[in-house]
Amino acid sequence: MPVKIDAIGHCAIAASDIDAMARFYQNVLGFEVLERDPDHGGVFLNLEGTSHTIDLFPMGMLGTKPASVGSPLVHIAFKVATYPALREAHVTLLDNQVEVQALLDHTNQRSIYFSDPEDNRLEIYFEKPNWADIFKAGRADEDHPFSFDEPAPGWD
Secondary structure, three states: OOOOOOEEEEEEEEEOOHHHHHHHHHHOOOOEEEEEEOOOOEEEEEOOOOOEEEEEEEOOHHHOOOOOOOOOEEEEEEEEOOHHHHHHHHHHHHHOOOOEEEEEEOOOEEEEEEEOOOOOEEEEEEEOOOHHHHHHOOOOOOOEEOOOOOOOOOOO
16 A cells, blocks of 8 residues: 655755745745754745745765756655654565665654655645744754654654
8 A cells, every 4th residue: 555645845945046046936936934054054944824835955965966967956754644654655665675774853844765767855744733943942953863763752
């Protein structure tokens, strides 16, 4: 049975000029800067009422090599509605012999990273219920690994 995805969560784009890209998404497309993360080099933009939708990273930072030559795509993220759905997605990936490259807790969300058959990086994530408060408080994205063998944190 396939993973139950609710929406495309965000697109991460490697950019040669982060500030110009951020201005474009703000001034032309109406995005707002949700967070500038100088420790990780990213600018996270959102549309009103949503979490991060466009993530901009400097080319080459955090492993942000383009998905293919000439492509600025870093990864596509798919959002699931509950933490149990994230666990089920992990099982589905493993059942389909998909190599899971990382399980990361990004403070506001937990993510599973893997690649499609053409080696495009993909992410399935569950956003914690208090994501907005986490961003307002200064997320300090630490990228801690996690395991589904640990007790479930109780997020639904």
